[in-house]
Amino acid sequence: MPDQKLITVALADDHVLLRDALAYLISSFNNCQVLFTAANGQEVIDRVKGGNHPDVIIMDLNMPEVDGHTTTQWLRDNHPDIHVMMLTMYDSELTLIRMLQVGAKGFLKKDIHPDELKFAIQSVVESGYYYTNSVTGKLVNLFRNSPDEKIVMRNMLTDQEAQFLRFCCSEMTYKEIAVEMGLSPRSVESVRDELFLRMGVKSRVGLAMYAIRHGLATF
Amino acid sequence: MPDQKLITVALADDHVLLRDALAYLISSFNNCQVLFTAANGQEVIDRVKGGNHPDVIIMDLNMPEVDGHTTTQWLRDNHPDIHVMMLTMYDSELTLIRMLQVGAKGFLKKDIHPDELKFAIQSVVESGYYYTNSVTGKLVNLFRNSPDEKIVMRNMLTDQEAQFLRFCCSEMTYKEIAVEMGLSPRSVESVRDELFLRMGVKSRVGLAMYAIRHGLATF
């Protein structure tokens, strides 16, 4: 089969070495071409605005300046025909749901085999999505284990909660966080208590670590 | 110049995709051959014990099970002829000094260009070390800025302090940490106060973030 349609791919990751190594790997796939690479979300947005229009963008979740979550949201709103695949270290339910909400079409854990990467790129172009059994399994479990839908909600974060978790990774006191969030100190503590319950932790350090582990805060 | 001596390289990183992409990249260098790859420090140690003896090991600092620091220490004590190059996200003075102490022969920030990787591998085999200007600059600055040697010490961690910083990333109280470390609660607070000063932070969350940022704790 000579000359199938060439798939154009863009890469976004803040580490040049890994980005270039990945680009080199992807270029070796016979049906893929790397259109551009970027160090953060802002660069992606600028490139796309400038007319570069890849079929697929493979994007790290943790990036400086503008992170993968925000960038994916922007792409969904402005260029929904570009397929975004998230590259993540951890594939927790929380990360999964947050990325699905902003329109990610696929997930790649950083510990997959290169062959799977090739298949994933093809799959997302042909069928519009790519979810591993592991991802599907997690989603299925979410619903299977919940007679009511509250268990599902347990794995979602409001924007407020996500913002609070980012503040938890700073040295601000809860009072200062309250000012920053426009809430009373006591309300902030309510948000905190709710998260203690849902995340199964009992201290602020626990919340901070949770945020780091799930890519909610840059560190 | 046909057929210079082939350099054997080993790779250790817990993310298969990045590890394999790097291996593929390194294999493309005409004078390098990838001997084996490993997902963590224990695998490296097992492989070397089993007779695999690469010229160079490129190793991530953050790995599960046995981390890059410990593995480098073991290699220095048991196979000092194997050159270890650390692959790090952050190149703080602290990380630098800790790795020098256990015998790392070179540092690679994850945002270097692939060409520099090739040069680094050759350099560490030929001259026994590879330090970028950035690394050398940091070390020079350490000494230049210090009339006495206390400023240098400020950038070093005792094993006790490193251990304490790891505990800071858990949900243990200081009392519990004290028991675990075999110190009185008050002594633990002294260790903490000392680190507050040196690291320029003022809360436990600040210490935890510091530990994460510098690869002292796995998360």
Next chain:
DNA sequence: ACCACAAAGGGTATTATTGGGTTTTCAATC
């Protein structure tokens, strides 16, 4: 033996964090 110095431990006061029970507000729904 003496000194210098750093680690370990101590006392006390203040602030931050955590836990539990309670109330208000407001929008959605019936």
Next chain:
DNA sequence: GATTGAAAACCCAATAATACCCTTTGTGGT
């Protein structure tokens, strides 16, 4: 209009964490 539920806010009490000043202990150097 009444009811329900969730988010926001409040109070109080207890524990954990932070700040400051100080003493003991041990170690290495002279």
